[in-house]
Amino acid sequence: MPRRGSWPAPKRPNAAARALRSRSSRLIGCLFSDLENPLYTRLFNALQDKWAEEGFVTLITASSEKLDREVRAIRTFAERGLDAIVIAPGNQDDPELLKLLEDFPAPIFIVDRDMETEADRVLFDHAESIQEAVQHLVHLGHRRILPVFSQLATRPGLLRHAAFDAAMAAAGLEVPEKVMPVTPNSSVFAEVKAVLASPDRPTALLVQGSVVLSSVLNAIANAGLRVPEDVSLIAVGDSPMAEEHVPPITALRLEREILIDRVSAQVLGRIRGDRGPAQTSHIRYRLVDRGSCFDLR
Amino acid sequence: MPRRGSWPAPKRPNAAARALRSRSSRLIGCLFSDLENPLYTRLFNALQDKWAEEGFVTLITASSEKLDREVRAIRTFAERGLDAIVIAPGNQDDPELLKLLEDFPAPIFIVDRDMETEADRVLFDHAESIQEAVQHLVHLGHRRILPVFSQLATRPGLLRHAAFDAAMAAAGLEVPEKVMPVTPNSSVFAEVKAVLASPDRPTALLVQGSVVLSSVLNAIANAGLRVPEDVSLIAVGDSPMAEEHVPPITALRLEREILIDRVSAQVLGRIRGDRGPAQTSHIRYRLVDRGSCFDLR
DNA sequence: CTGAAAGCGCTAACAT
DNA sequence: ATGTTAGCGCTTTCAG
Numbered sequence: 001m002p003r004r005g006s007w008p009a010p011k012r013p014n015a016a017a018r019a020l021r022s023r024s025s026r027l028i029g030c031l032f033s034d035l036e037n038p039l040y041t042r043l044f045n046a047l048q049d050k051w052a053e054e055g056f057v058t059l060i061t062a063s064s065e066k067l068d069r070e071v072r073a074i075r076t077f078a079e080r081g082l083d084a085i086v087i088a089p090g091n092q093d094d095p096e097l098l099k100l101l102e103d104f105p106a107p108i109f110i111v112d113r114d115m116e117t118e119a120d121r122v123l124f125d126h127a128e129s130i131q132e133a134v135q136h137l138v139h140l141g142h143r144r145i146l147p148v149f150s151q152l153a154t155r156p157g158l159l160r161h162a163a164f165d166a167a168m169a170a171a172g173l174e175v176p177e178k179v180m181p182v183t184p185n186s187s188v189f190a191e192v193k194a195v196l197a198s199p200d201r202p203t204a205l206l207v208q209g210s211v212v213l214s215s216v217l218n219a220i221a222n223a224g225l226r227v228p229e230d231v232s233l234i235a236v237g238d239s240p241m242a243e244e245h246v247p248p249i250t251a252l253r254l255e256r257e258i259l260i261d262r263v264s265a266q267v268l269g270r271i272r273g274d275r276g277p278a279q280t281s282h283i284r285y286r287l288v289d290r291g292s293c294f295d296l297r
Numbered sequence: 298m299p300r301r302g303s304w305p306a307p308k309r310p311n312a313a314a315r316a317l318r319s320r321s322s323r324l325i326g327c328l329f330s331d332l333e334n335p336l337y338t339r340l341f342n343a344l345q346d347k348w349a350e351e352g353f354v355t356l357i358t359a360s361s362e363k364l365d366r367e368v369r370a371i372r373t374f375a376e377r378g379l380d381a382i383v384i385a386p387g388n389q390d391d392p393e394l395l396k397l398l399e400d401f402p403a404p405i406f407i408v409d410r411d412m413e414t415e416a417d418r419v420l421f422d423h424a425e426s427i428q429e430a431v432q433h434l435v436h437l438g439h440r441r442i443l444p445v446f447s448q449l450a451t452r453p454g455l456l457r458h459a460a461f462d463a464a465m466a467a468a469g470l471e472v473p474e475k476v477m478p479v480t481p482n483s484s485v486f487a488e489v490k491a492v493l494a495s496p497d498r499p500t501a502l503l504v505q506g507s508v509v510l511s512s513v514l515n516a517i518a519n520a521g522l523r524v525p526e527d528v529s530l531i532a533v534g535d536s537p538m539a540e541e542h543v544p545p546i547t548a549l550r551l552e553r554e555i556l557i558d559r560v561s562a563q564v565l566g567r568i569r570g571d572r573g574p575a576q577t578s579h580i581r582y583r584l585v586d587r588g589s590c591f592d593l594r
Numbered sequence: 595c596t597g598a599a600a601g602c603g604c605t606a607a608c609a610t
Numbered sequence: 611a612t613g614t615t616a617g618c619g620c621t622t623t624c625a626g
Contacts, residue, residue, distance in 0.1 A: 015377045016322060017619035019313035020602050041332050045359060057377060059356055062342060072349065080312045080354060189543055214511055214538065221518045222543055241511065246486055246519055314603035317618050
């Protein structure tokens with residue numbers, strides 16, 4: 001009997017039986033290094049919404065960069081028969097992890113990591129965007145620019161440091177000898193405050209991460225300096241923090257909507273049976289000028 | 298053939314078949330109003346870890362307080378045959394949601410919401426902790442204290458406002474006529490800055506939420522005032538922001554470890570077959586004095 | 595095209 | 611104790 005009328009379908013098919021017979025759990029997993037990163041949180045929320053419309057439940061595990069958590073998560077995903085996974089792990093080179101992915105029995109989608117495995121992926125244009133940010137500052141007359149980037153050995157940090165050095169060299173400028181030690185336990189506040197106290201202090205900072213940004217803003221205020229008159233600032237990765245600060249902070253903002261659409265569509269396609277070769281695509285950052293960079297000319 | 302040796306057990310039982318036969322999905326769901334709240338994020342991470350050891354996979358859905366998302370999430374949880382759910386929804390009185398919970402086919406654990414339904418729950422002692430915070434300030438000589446609390450109609454906001462009014466009355470002090478409009482879209486920065494410009498400005502603020510705290514700190518600095526000399530501050534709910542700020546911010550910190558242990562143990566107990574009546578327990582906040590309250594005496 | 599039957603891979607109940 | 615069998619509720623397949 002086909003159901004008529006539009007009463008809320010009382011039919012609740014049993015998910016386990018369905019999964020067993022159809023060999024599809026209708027589960028999609030995400031493994032992200034960090035749930036505090038607003039980009040990942042937003043990506044997860046958006047994917048969960050989109051995939052819910054298609055009848056999928058989306059899981060998430062945050063590894064806090066810990067290898068063992070990442071390994072366990074992938075194992076669990078495999079054992080549970082997930083239909084696909086989206087990963088941005090904190091360890092992009094670990095052989096055990098790579099082996100697990102090699103053997104993974106469902107499509108894998110990699111978000112902004114350089115990993116030696118056959119899988120679809122999106123890569124963010126860190127090199128181009130950092131270059132643009134440096135050029136922006138150089139054009140405004142800045143010569144002492146300090147990068148405050150993650151030191152993690154994954155794609156974003158590696159590429160940003162390399163791109164920064166290249167852009168500075170191209171502009172004939174010196175890369176500051178001291179690199180900010182941005183790790184989970186370091187006191188960015190103290191480091192930045194110390195740097196700002198020196199006579200040849202940087203006139204501009206490139207700051208990655210909203211938590212770090214908040215420490216940096218705090219350090220600047222604490223040193224009695226002002227944004228942008230005394231210190232110019234570009235946030236690497238946009239956030240509510242950068243947007244809502246007074247004054248608002250110029251930021252490199254990832255084209256998040258494009259990322260979301262691409263990940264959700266491509267993963268669904270793979271689940272539905274796309275068998276083509278692994279796809280790699282790129283997502284850009286846009287420099288959103290909010291006036292936090294001072295014109296020194 | 299019993300497996301010998303200690304090769305990593307290649308036996309990967311099929312989760313769907315197991316779930317079908319045993320009538321247990323080994324899935325536990327969380328429904329929280331908000332993933333930006335560090336308390337929920339930590340709770341989720343901790344629960345996921347603990348329950349993973351017992352073979353359960355923990356799902357999370359963040360509703361952003363939206364009723365329709367909460368309804369959909371509960372429906373999904375029911376359809377997927379989750380073994381238990383932990384909820385802290387943004388809507389604690391909605392009849393549709395309550396009906397869904399009434400009919401929910403697995404144990405429910407409620408985190409700090411007043412909901413008319415038979416379920417285990419933990420409640421946080423907002424009343425006592427706000428009273429303690431107000432008394433702390435009053436003892437230091439403060440008379441004009443401004444609360445910056447959430448306006449949401451759920452337990453934490455409701456109780457805090459009531460407790461604040463009661464504590465001020467008990468101290469013979471006036472409750473400020475203007476209440477800070479703390480909603481997702483309000484500009485806490487502008488509101489707080491305006492209040493701080495008035496001649497009879499508050500000498501102390503009680504601030505709930507790490508995002509709001511960051512706006513408030515920004516507003517204070519922007520107004521040319523200092524913590525704690527010009528404005529005293531107590532963070533309602535601890536966070537890395539409060540802890541790591543310079544100066545560090547005195548905070549009401551929830552006894553998180555107790556919360557985590559209690560939720561994880563109680564839920565596991567229910568899944569394992571505990572049939573006793575619904576349990577209600579309470580979790581305290583501790584006032585962590587970090588020196589952000591000035592002694593006016 | 596519509597309807598009946600087989601069977602996915604486990605675990606729980608039952609028989610030895 | 612240990613081994614065997616039935617069947618969880620779907621979807622897919624095969625027959626009519």
